[in-house]
Amino acid sequence: MTTRVNAYRMTPTTFSYFCKFCPHVHTHGNNADYCNNRLEHRSSHCLERTAGTNNVEIEINRTTKRYLETAHNRATYRRHCARLRRHRIVIHHLEEVDDVDAYN
Numbered sequence: 001m002t003t004r005v006n007a008y009r010m011t012p013t014t015f016s017y018f019c020k021f022c023p024h025v026h027t028h029g030n031n032a033d034y035c036n037n038r039l040e041h042r043s044s045h046c047l048e049r050t051a052g053t054n055n056v057e058i059e060i061n062r063t064t065k066r067y068l069e070t071a072h073n074r075a076t077y078r079r080h081c082a083r084l085r086r087h088r089i090v091i092h093h094l095e096e097v098d099d100v101d102a103y104n
């Protein structure tokens with residue numbers, strides 16, 4: 001059985017989501033793709049999960065906040081959004097912060 005959750009946060013290397021089975025936030029690597037909306041599949045290692053619910057579908061969408069700590073990452077993301085605008089695709093949400101660790 002697969003459980004679907006929404007990613008609430010994206011950094012240049014990871015995404016995070018609130019677990020439905022425990023009070024913790026789980027983080028997984030994002031394959032260095034912080035620009036695209038998509039559906040990721042991961043295996044849960046949460047000890048609180050119900051039997052048989054090992055797989056998790058994490059939806060990365062326009063409500064997922066991007067925390068991009070460097071000017072280079074923000075510029076790359078803006079270029080990506082500009083390309084999407086040219087093709088009339090919905091633009092992601094960008095949250096600019098100076099210190100990503102402040103949100104951990």
